[in-house]
Amino acid sequence: MTQTENRLRRRHPLVQTLYDNWPYILALILLWRFPYIVADITNSEVSPDSPRVVSEAKFWQGVMIEVFTLGVLAISYNLMFGFTGLISFGHGVFFGTGVYTVAILVSKYQQSFEVSIIIALALGVLIALIWAMASFRLKGVYFAMFTLAFAQIFYELSKISLFDFLTGGDDGITWTAPDWINAVRNRLTLYYVAMAVFIFAFMLVRRLMNSPSGKVLIALRDNPVRAETLGFNIYLYRTLSIVVSGFLATFAGIMHTVNFRQAEPTALGLDRTVDPLIMSLIGGIGTNPGPVLGAGLLRIGEQFLRKEDLQVDLNFIIFRLSTTVDAEKYWAVALGIAFILFVLLIPYGLIGSLNKTWIEIRRWGRKYFYNPLVRKYPQLATWAEPFTGEPPEVAKALAHIPPEHDLKGWALVYPFAAMNGVTAVIGVLMGLLSWSWRVAVSWMLFLLLISVPLRIIALGQRFQKKRTG
Amino acid sequence: MDNTIKRRPTFKIDKNLLWGGIAIAFVVFLLILTALDVNDGKRFSQIVAGGLYQGMLIFMVAAGLSIVFGLMDVLNFAQGSLFMIGAYVGVEVLSGLSNDTKTNAALLSIHVVTFTPIAVTLLVEIGTWLFYRFMSRQSGGVRPSGHLLAKLTTAALVGAPLGVLLGNTVANDLGSSADLIRVIGAVVVTALTWVDIARDPLLFSIKWLFNEISTRFQRGLAIIQGHQALPVEALKYRPSPLPENGVPIIQLVSAVLLSTSLGILFNSTEATTLRFGIAATAAVFAGALAGVVMETVFIRPTYVRPFFQIVLTFGIALVVREVIIYKYGVAAKGTLAAHLPSTLRGTFPPAFLQDVFPNLETSISNYWIFMIMMGLLMMIGVQVLLMRSRIGIIIRAGVQDSEMVEALGVNVRLVFTAVFGLGAGIAAFGGIISAGFISINPVMGDLYLLQAIAVVIIGGLGSYAGTSIAAVVVGITRSVAEYFAGKQFNSTGLAPVAVLVLLCLILLVKPSGLFGKEH
C-alpha cells in the first residue's frame, strides 16, 4: 500500500486529475470540435447564412442537441433509479413540466424566455419535493406506482379538450424561441449551450456521487435498513436525490422544447420514462458515463438505422414480413428486444460490465485504483452488484465515512453549492451570448429560489435525532 | 389479593369488514349522488351497468396481477399486453374463420373435439357434486366410485331438456361440412363420456388384473427357482372388484342419453356462437401460453434481481406493443360487434319483457350484461379455486412463505408458472371479451393496465378479495366520473384522471390498500 501511495504522490495533482479523466477530456474536446469535424467530413457549412438551409453539419448539430437533451434526462433518471434505487415510472412529469411551462408562459402569457425557464425549474423542484414526501411513506413498488399515477394524471390532463386554452389539447403548442438560441437561426449557439447544460448535469451528478453523500445514496439503494441503522437520515438523502433528479429532468424538458419549439402531450407520456430507462440500462445503470453513452448510442444509432433504408428480410426469422423492413417501425421493435436482452444478459450495461471486468483485472494485477474515493476507502474496490439485495461492500464502507458527515442544514444544497461556480459561469455565458444582463441575474435569482425550499427542509433536520452510529 | 386481571372491554372490529364497508358505502354514495342528479332510469341503469362492465374488464387484468404479485412479488407490467394479445388473437381467429371455409371447418372440428367434451365433463362433475352435496345426506357426502346415478340424473335433468329446448329451434348456417363435424363430434363425445363414466371401475379392474398376473408369475417363478411356493392365501378366492351386475347396462344407457342430448345440442348451435367460442378459447390458450413462456424464459432468471424484474416486464410490454403496431398499424381496428351471436347484440330488456313490464325504465346492451356475467364467473371461479383446491391452498400458503411450501415437497416454481399462465389466460379472456364492444388498438392494454394497477393497489397488493371489490369500486367511480365530467365540463377525458387521483390518495393515505397487510 505504501508503494502505491508513493507512486501516487510522485504525480502533480493536476496531472493526476488529467490522467484519471482522460476519456472525459478526450470526449470534451471531441464534442467541442464536433460541428467543425462533421462540417469537414461532409464538406458542408457549419452555420449557413440562410436559416432555411439545413446543411449536413447543421443537421448533425440538431441530432447532437437531442443527444444532450436525452443525456441529461438519462443522467437524471439514473440518479434516481441507478444510484438511489427509487424506481420512477413518471419522469415524464418533470420533462413535461419543463416543456409545457416554457411553451405556455412564452406563447400564451408573453413572459420572457429566461423567466419562464426559472419558473419551469422551480415547478420541477416543487413536484420533486412532492415526490420526495411520497417517498417517505412509500417503498419500492408502491413508490413506482405513485410516480406512474402522478405522471399519468398530468398526461391525461394535457390531452383533454377542457384545457385547450392552455395546453392546446392533443395538438399541443407551437412557440418561438428567442433568436440567439433558436434552433433554426442559431443552431450552433444552441449546440454549445446544450453542451454546457449537459456538462453541468454530468459534473453535478458525478461530483455528488463521488462525495460521501453519494455513497450514502448507494447504500440507500442496496440496503436502506442498514443505512438507517448507521444513523443517516435516509429521508433527507432521498429528498436530495429526487430533487436533483427532478431538477435535471425539467432542464432536459426545457432543452427539448427550445430545440423543437413546441409542446405536445407525448412530452408527459410514458415514453419519457422508457427512453432514459433503456439508455441507462444499455449504457450501464448505476454508473456515471453509462446513461450518457446509452443516450448517444441510441439516438445516433437510430439516426443511422432510420436514414439508411434497411434492406433486411425477416421473412424467415420472426414474422411473415414481405420483402423490406420499414426502418421506422423496425427500430422500435429492435429497441424493445435489445432492452429485454440487456436486462436478461447484461444487466449492468456496457459500462457496468466493463467496470466489473476491469476491477477484476485490477484486483489481479495492480494494487491501486484511480478513483480517489477508492484510494481513501479501499473497501469500495470490491464491486458491489447493485440490486441483488445482498449486503454489499459499499454498505460496509459506510462505516468508514467520517461520523460527522451527514447532511446538515445547507449541506443539502451542497451539490448546488459545489456547482455554484459552474452555474455562474453558465449564467454569465448565457448572458454574454444573448447580450442580456437579465439572463445572468435570473440565474442567480434561480439559485436563491431553489435554495429556499431546500433550506426549509433542512431546518427540519435540527429536530431529528442525533446520529447514533 | 385479587388475582384476576380485569379486562377492559374491547371493541374490536374486523378490519377487513370495516374497509369493505367503507368501500361499499363509497360506491353507494356515488350511486345515490348520480341517481339524484340523473332523474332518468335509462341513463342511470346505463351508468351502473357501464361501471360494472368496466370494473369486470379491469378485474380480468387485475386478477392475474394480484395473485402473481402476492405469490412471487412480481408486478407484471406486461399484464396489459396479455389482455391485448387476447383481443388480437381473437380478431385473427375470427377473421380467419369467417373468410376461409377450410380453416373454418378444421377449426370447428378442433373445437368440437377439444372444447365441448371439457364443457360436458364440467357439467357432469358439477351435477355430481350437487347431487352428493344436497341429495344424498345419508352417504355422508362421500362420493362412491362410479357415481353413476348422479351422472344419469345430470344427463336426464340437464342434458336432455337442453337438447330438446335448443334442438332445431335456432337456425344453423354451418353449410355442408356441418354434418360431418356433427358426426365426428357425437362419436368423440360419446367415447369420452364412456371413458369418463367407466373410468373408476375400469382402473380398478386393470389394477386387479395386473395384480392377478403378477402374483401368478411370482408364484411360478418361485416354483421354478425351487423355492417354497407362496402361502396358500395368495391362491385363495378374492371377490372380483368389478362392479355389481347390472351396472354396465346403466352405464351404457347413461352414455347414450348424454351423447344424444349433446348431439341435439350441436345440431342447434348457431355458427356465430361457435366461432366466438373458438376465438375465445384460442385467445385464452394463446394468452396462457404467452404467460407461461414469459414466466419461464424471462422472469425466472430474474427472481434474484427484483428491481430488474419490473423493468423487464415493462420491456416486454413495450415489445408486444411495438410488434402489434408493426403488424397491424397504429390505427384502431374496430370492434368485433359484427361477429357476435345475435342474442348478444340486442338490448335488455327485450321487447316481450317490455310489454309485460311497461314501467321498466332500463336500457342496457345485452353485451354489457354478458361481460358482467363473464367477469363474475371469473371472479367466483378463481375464488373457488383459491379456497377449495389443493393448488389454491398452495397459492395461499405461498403468499405467506413460499420457501416453507417448497420445504414441504411442493415444486413451487411449477406452481409459479401455472399461476402466471392462469393470470395471463384470464387477462386474455378479458381482452377477447372486451373486443366485442371496445375498439381494438395497440394501447388498449396500457389503458387497462393502469386501471388494473389502481385496482390491485386500492384492494391491497396480494389480496384477491380486495382486488375483486376494488374492481367494482373503480369501475363505478369511473363511470360516475365520466357522467359528471361530461355534464359539468363537457369532457369525459377526466374519468381516468379521477381513478388516478383516487389511486394517488389511497397510496398516500393507506399504502397497503383496503385489505392488504401492513408491511
Added chain:
Amino acid sequence: MSEPILEVKNIHTFIGQFHILEGVNVTVNRGEITVLLGRNGAGKTTTLRSIMGLANVRSGEIRFNGREIRQMRPYKVARLGIGYVPEYRAIFRDLTVEENLKIAEREAGDLARRLDSIYTLFPDLQRLRKLGGAQLSGGQQQMLAIARALVAQNELLLIDEPSEGLAPVIIEQLMAAIRHLSDHTTVLLVEQNFHMASHLADRFVIIEEGKSVLAGRMADLAGDDELISKYLGAA
C-alpha cells in the same frame, strides 16, 4: 442400529457474502435423536437450512441414505423423505389447521392415512381443525408444525428450536410427543433448552462460530459440567 442416515461433511455455507458455516460435520444415525447445540448465531439453523437446500452451500458433502443431496432443490430433498419443522413455527397463518396439514401431502390420501395417528399424538389439533393458523397459541402452532412434518412418509425430521417461547408444561408435552415419534423416525433437533436436549437426545453435536467442534453421546456430555459451561454457557 448405528447405520448413518444423514452425513454432513465439511460444508461451507454463505448467506449473501457472509461466510456462515465454515466446516460443519454432522452424522445422524438411524433411529436416534441427535441434537445440535451451540450459542445463538453459531450456525445451527443454517445447518438445517443447508440440509434442506434452502441455503447456498458452496462446498462440502451432504448425504442422505448415501445419496448426495447438496445441490438439490428443496422440494426434491423433501420428497426423499426429510421433514422440516422450521424455527418460529412457520405454519401458514391464513390456512386452517386441516389445510395446513393437507398442503404437506405428497400423494393423494397421505393425510387420510395418517390423520388418526396424528390426532392421537396431538389431540388438541382435532378440536381445532377448522380454526385458522393465526388463531392458535404458540404451543398449538408448534404441534401443528410437527404434525405437518408427519403427514408425508418421512424418514428424518429436522426440528428447529421446538421449545422456544413455550411454557414448561407445553414443553413437557412436546418432549413426550417427540420421544413417541422417534420410535418410528430419526430426528435431528436444534435445541437451546439443555434440559430438554439432555432428556431427549442420544447424541449431540456442538457448533461454534460456524464449525462443529465436538460430537459424541449425550450421556457423556450431560455429566461433564466443564464442557457444558465451556461451550454452552451456564447449563
